[in-house]
Structures are given as structure tokens and as C-alpha cells.
């Protein structure tokens with residue numbers, strides 16, 4: 001019996017809906033000649049487009065289109081791949097897919113699951129896991145910078161950085177393992193080869209790759225920013241100013257915003273998921289109270305909280321007391337995630353504000369450019385998008401685990417005499433963690449999870 005990963009599969013590869021051209025594709029470990037003969041009416045030359053009618057079971061043409069056969073292993077999946085490029089109507093493509101299923105019944109053709117074509121490309125060694133993820137990230141890219149860096153990751157930018165680290169790690173492992181086999185020479189051997197120096201250089205290189213990977217992950221995941229503060233300080237006005245659109249309702253009435261309003265904007269290609277929230281205050285109004293509870297949830301979940309203050313009310317006892325209450329409740333939030341922002345600078349300029357406080361006007365736009373820079377700085381964005389590759393939090397975590405084991409290895413190696421078996425073990429664990437990025441050591445359920453997030457036909 002064939003395993004799930006060897007069944008022939010078929011899907012519509014193009015986006016649902018109407019389009020100029022639509023593609024049905026089939027991938028199979030077995031020869032596709034019989035299927036081609038039935039649907040195309042003749043044999044196809046390898047990797048050459050042929051214009052012909054796609055035949056229904058009764059011999060009628062479903063459509064006239066281009067057929068392409070990529071014999072294994074020279075295809076996207078590494079298997080035999082047939083592409084039927086038809087006119088891009090949803091009904092035509094459904095008919096064509098149904099026709100493939102019917103004609104492919106004999107080879108037990110089934111519908112592909114999301115990401116299954118790319119999963120096969122991975123399983124057949126056409127792409128490693130980081131590249132396969134980049135395929136999905138390229139399709140999902142929401143900014144130009146994200147698309148460019150996904151394309152670089154697809155071309156293997158992250159993979160080759162990881163590959164270089166891995167090669168250095170393997171060299172070191174071999175040295176330590178060899179030393180373990182000749183205990184009488186052990187210390188000399190390691191010293192001669194400058195094992196500690198190698199370890200330190202590897203550690204430094206890993207730090208550089210980790211930094212670039214973190215930048216790449218920022219580009220993919222973006223940052224959650226929450227606008228918080230008392231009613232009427234200008235949170236909704238600031239959201240609108242940052243988004244450049246009238247998204248949230250603005251009025252002089254305190255308590256205008258009840259529900260969270262969110263919008264994704266980009267700064268230098270980094271996606272910022274901004275949420276405007278209900279003004280924080282004690283209230284008898286039930287709807288507003290629910291809104292305020294949601295504000296606190298949003299604050300707890302944010303990467304950055306912009307705590308807004310109203311310059312025109314600073315010094316007023318009621319206002320100050322309310323701000324103090326909010327400040328007290330914010331002590332549960334990591335202070336490095338909070339930015340103090342003083343709004344309405346057009347009315348009144350800063351008095352004795354904290355030195356790192358931001359002063360701006362949502363109304364005139366003064367100070368917004370500085371806010372944008374501070375937001376990027378706050379989340380550690382220091383890259384120029386050129387040469388960057390897209391990455392995921394998963395990659396960052398794997399690199400951090402790699403670093404932890406290297407750190408432990410360094411500690412063992414500096415002891416006198418070093419415990420060689422421990423050193424070997426830490427290097428092995430480090431190597432395993434690194435391997436998770438490209439999929440050399442990756443659990444099946446994680447693979448399933450990664451590919452299930454792709455679109456169907458990819």
C-alpha cells in the first residue's frame with residue numbers, strides 16, 4: 001500500500017474566483033502517461049507547453065489550454081507533475097479537476113491537502129523546511145520588504161547561514177568525539193586544534209545570525225501596538241493619524257470608543273498591528289465597562305503600549321489622579337514595553353516631562369515621524385531591509401536553543417580538566433536544535449502543523 005506521502009494528488013493551483021488563467025496540477029510518484037493520454041489525447045514532450053483540448057469522458061472538450069508534463073525528478077515536487085493551464089473560471093477549473101479525479105481513479109488519485117505539493121518538495125529534498133516556509137511567507141507577504149525578504153529566504157539565504165553554522169559545529173563535534181576515542185591525548189588534542197577558540201568564534205557567528213533572524217521575524221510577524229490612556233486624550237485621533245484614514249470615531253465626548261479598533265500599518269516595511277482602545281476609567285455604563293476590560297486585555301497582549309497623556313489637562317488634579325491610577329495598574333506590565341506619549345502639543349508644549357517622553361499632536365501631525373522611529377527602536381528594528389531574509393519565531397527559538405547549548409559547551413570546555421562527554425553532549429544538542437530550522441531534525445507533528453497553514457494547491 002502507498003503511504004499518505006506517496007498517493008498521487010491533484011488540486012486547483014490558482015486562487016479561487018475568476019482569473020485570466022487557472023491551473024490544475026497533479027503530482028504523482030507513478031508515471032502519469034495513462035492520465036495524460038486520456039485527458040490530452042496524446043503524449044506530451046517533457047517540460048514543453050502543448051496547446052490542446054482537455055477531453056471530458058464523452059470526448060467533448062472541457063476547455064482548450066496548455067498542458068505541461070514535468071517528469072520526475074525534475075519538477076516542483078520532485079515527482080511527476082502534470083499542469084493543465086486552462087481559462088481561469090471557477091466552473092471550468094472544477095470540471096477539469098473532477099475530470100482528473102475520474103481519469104486518475106485507477107492510480108488512486110486524491111485531492112491534495114493544503115501545502116501538500118510543497119511538503120513533497122520538502123520530502124524529496126527540493127527545498128529544506130526554511131525554504132518551504134518561505135514559499136508560504138512569500139504568498140502571504142503584506143509589504144514589499146516582506147515579499148523581497150521571503151524571496152531571499154526561498155532562494156536559501158537563511159538556509160545557507162544555518163548551513164555554515166552547522167558545518168562549523170560538525171567540525172567541532174568531530175574533534176571532540178575523536179578526542180573521546182583517544183583519552184590519553186585528550187587535553188593536548190583539543191588545545192592544539194584550539195577547540196575553545198573555535199567554540200567562541202562559532203558562538204559569535206551564531207549571535208550575528210540570530211540577530212538577522214530576529215529582524216526577519218519582525219518583518220514577518222510585525223508588532224502589536226496598543227493605544228491606551230484616559231478618555232479623551234486622543235487615542236482614536238492618533239490611530240487615525242498613523243493610519244492616514246478616519247478609522248475610529250473621534251468626538252470631544254469622553255468615552256467615545258467602546259470597542260477595540262485595529263489596523264495594520266507599516267513603517268519601513270515592518271507591519272504594525274495597532275489597536276485603539278476604550279479610554280480607561282471607572283464607569284457605571286455596562287457597555288463601556290466591557291470596553292475598558294477589553295482595553296486591559298489588549299494592554300496585556302501588546303508588544304508596545306503607547307500610554308497617552310493630554311498636555312492640555314496636565315496639572316488638573318482630577319486628571320492627574322486618574323493617570324496615577326492607570327500608572328499603578330500598569331505596574332504589572334514590563335516597563336520596557338510602555339512608551340509615555342504626550343498628545344495635543346499644538347495646544348500646550350511640554351512642561352517638566354520625563355526626558356524620554358514623546359510629545360506630539362495627533363491633530364497637526366507634529367512629532368509623528370519621531371513616534372514611528374521610536375516604535376521601531378522599541379522593538380529592536382535596526383536593519384535595512386536590503387539583504388534581509390524573512391524568518392519565523394520558530395527559527396528564532398531554535399537558534400536561541402542552539403546558543404544555550406553552545407554556552408553550556410563553552411562552560412564545560414573552560415573547566416580544568418574539561419568533561420569531554422558533557423562537552424560532546426552539549427554540542428550534539430546544539431546541532432539538533434540548529435537542525436530544526438532546515439528540517440533535518442523536525443518532529444512529524446510540527447511538519448504537519450507548518451504545512452497545514454499553506455493554501456490548497458501550494
Ligand SMILES: Nc1nc2c(c(=O)[nH]1)N(C=O)[C@@H](CNc1ccc(C(=O)N[C@@H](CCC(=O)O)C(=O)O)cc1)CN2
Pocket residue numbers: 023070073074075076083126
Ligand atoms: N506554472 C507554474 N508556475 C510556477 C510554479 C509551478 O509549479 N507552476 N511554481 C511552483 O510553486 C513556482 C516555480 N517553482 C518551480 C520550482 C521548480 C521547478 C522545476 O521544474 N524544477 C526542476 C527543474 C529545474 C531546472 O530546470 O533547472 C528541478 O528542480 O529539477 C518548477 C517550478 C512559481 N511558478
Ligand SMILES: Nc1nc2c(ncn2[C@@H]2O[C@H](COP(=O)(O)OP(=O)(O)OP(=O)(O)O)[C@@H](O)[C@H]2O)c(=O)[nH]1
Pocket residue numbers: 230231232233234235236237238249250251252253254255256257258277278279280343344345346347360361362363364
Ligand atoms: N488640540 C488637539 N486636540 C486633539 C488632539 N488629538 C485629539 N484631540 C481632540 O481631543 C478629543 C478627543 O479625541 P479622541 O481621539 O476621540 O480621544 P480618545 O482618547 O480616543 O477618547 P475616548 O475614545 O473617549 O477614550 C477630540 O475632540 C479631538 O479632536 C490634538 O493633538 N490636539
Ligand SMILES: [Mg+2]
Pocket residue numbers: 235236237248249250256257276277279
Ligand atoms: Mg477613542
